[in-house]
Amino acid sequence: MSKSGATPLIRLGAVGLGRAFTVMVPTFALDPRVQLVAGADPLPEARARFEQDFGGRVYTSLEDLLAGVQVDAVYLATPVEAHLQQIQVLADAGIHVLMEKPMALSMPDCLEILAIAERANIHLLIGHSHSFDTPYLRTRELIRGGSLGRIRMMTALNFTDFMYRPRRPDELDTARGGGVVYSQAAHQIDILRLLGGGQVTSVRAMTGAWDTDRNTEGAYSALLTFEDGLVATAVYSGYAHFDSDEFLDWQGELGTIKNPDTYWTARQSLASLTQDRSENEVKAARNYGGPLYQPPDLGEVRARRHQHFGSIIVSCERGDIRPLPSAIIIYGDTQRSRLELPSPAVPRAEVIDELVGVLVDSTEAIHSGAWATATLEVCLGILASATSGEEITMSHQCSVLT
Ligand SMILES: NC(=O)c1ccc[n+]([C@@H]2O[C@H](COP(=O)([O-])OP(=O)(O)OC[C@H]3O[C@@H](n4cnc5c(N)ncnc54)[C@H](O)[C@@H]3O)[C@@H](O)[C@H]2O)c1
Structure with missing residues (x-):
């Protein structure tokens, strides 16, 4: 998949190339403001398709992706039980996160995710949500x-x-x-x-x-x-x-x-x-x-x-x-x-609007971690x-x- 237009503003890694990612594919394929430069998933068929569609580098894990390629942010669409551990990995690397909803299944886990992001001073957006x-x-x-x-x-x-x-x-x-x-x-x-x-x-x-x-x-x-x-x-x-x-x-x-x-x-x-x-x-x-x-x-x-x-x-x-x-x-x-x-x-360009707003234009996001915790x-x-x-x-x- 290719798109023409301006130089992308955000180099994005996608981690978890399953159903949620599938629904976001048209957004990533069409929006010139983001470029998917890398993808990670344990499934070889998902990695092969990612290489074919986006020409980016592929990895079996978030850790390998962060070690192998420079990204501005990661779109995290892994199963919800992985979110808490993976936000710590992303925070340690100082990488901003667009995380699929729900961010967690309990209030203590949400509050811990918020604290991790705040301590590391990384931006955390939760979405897509309608x-x-x-x-x-x-x-x-x-x-x-x-x-x-x-x-x-x-x-x-x-x-x-x-x-x-x-x-x-x-x-x-x-x-x-x-x-x-x-x-x-x-x-x-x-x-x-x-x-x-x-x-x-x-x-x-x-x-x-x-x-x-x-x-x-x-x-x-x-x-x-x-x-x-x-x-x-x-x-x-x-x-x-x-x-x-x-x-x-x-x-x-x-x-x-x-x-x-x-x-x-x-x-x-x-x-x-x-x-x-x-x-x-x-x-x-x-x-x-x-x-x-x-x-x-x-x-x-x-x-x-x-x-x-x-x-x-x-x-x-x-x-x-x-x-x-x-x-x-x-x-x-x-x-x-x-x-x-x-x-x-x-x-779903509105998701990229908020991502660009937060990462490039320094505006405040609606769909912050605190917002998603309240939902x-x-x-x-x-x-x-x-x-x-x-x-x-x-x-x-x-x-x-x-
Ligand atoms: N916004 C939406 O419309 C929407 C739709 C579906 C799911 N979701 C959300 O997206 C998240 C994922 O759900 P899903 O339905 O896509 O699940 P899924 O099982 O279809 O996809 C998850 C993918 O992550 C991979 N994976 C698992 N563990 C991993 C790890 N540690 N590192 C990297 N990749 C890993 C799996 O191989 C799989 O390809 C959930 O939080 C879910 O609620 C959102």
Whole structure:
């Protein structure tokens, strides 16, 4: 993969060339501000594909990559249990980090990661999360502009087939970061915190684990209270037959157009897969460099709309706001207006915007380690409230841009 244009601003190493990296490939392939100069993964097929796509040097480990090549930052997309040890290695080398969410599975681990990064004076960004998506960043600007009055309530809903896509064993084990709270609430709560200012005060939630063959949380319904009386409802079902992208003109999470008549295919394929190969094998085969890996068609990628995470309605004193993948609809007292959002030239370019902002322009990032720690606290609050039946009070929240 090649791109023309200006000299890249950031020389990046990618560590962990699995599913998360696969989804970021179009961003790295198309954004001229970053150059992937090296990749590391224990899997030979992922390393071979990386050499073919990016022409960079390849290594089997983070340590070897840091010893072998000079980078400005590392994109860390390894399994979550590796993050704490690897951030120490990166801190010792003085290398800035873009780390995939969730940064860890517990508050002590998050706080330790924050302390390590702070002691070493390295920048730590957490993402991609869908709160980077332009429709939500623009909605935040509209709320802050104040013309609709104070924000009072947010309603977020996402119905998907998440639970029936091929999964690794750890993705179906809550103790190892499985289930939709760690994986999907990490997006939805991040968006609600971005729009609501960041400071959640308490969480009351119930979760659902409705499929004994896939024994982890596949659904949740949560009520979040914020400072100033703002309240948010966050609902997610990964068991859905109804696909809530119907509310978004059938534009999917990654900005592609979906066929409304194929919503059952995930369940159907899973049933047929398990008769011959395990779903874990199939998932691995689809990953970067695997035998079923489908490289992105960069022409098709350029035609995509903005990415999103389901239906969100923001209720303000004098109007409601609804962010969509291609526009934001504003329902005011006397008129309904539509703010068009041109399709992005590079998917997830907002992640590179923040990375360049922090590393090159010395601006403050929204998606800092402290920000992601606060989002994880809410996700852990959902799990704790569902278990105890209690309302859980938050104590590690931070505001947007602090
Ligand atoms: N933002 C998103 O859209 C998104 C999507 C999927 C996953 N994620 C997150 O990304 C992270 C990775 O998840 P995934 O689904 O890509 O997992 P994955 O198993 O598909 O990929 C992980 C990769 O890391 C490699 N690896 C394992 N240990 C390593 C080590 N010590 N050093 C270097 N490479 C190592 C594996 O061989 C594999 O290729 C998790 O934190 C997950 O929550 C984010």
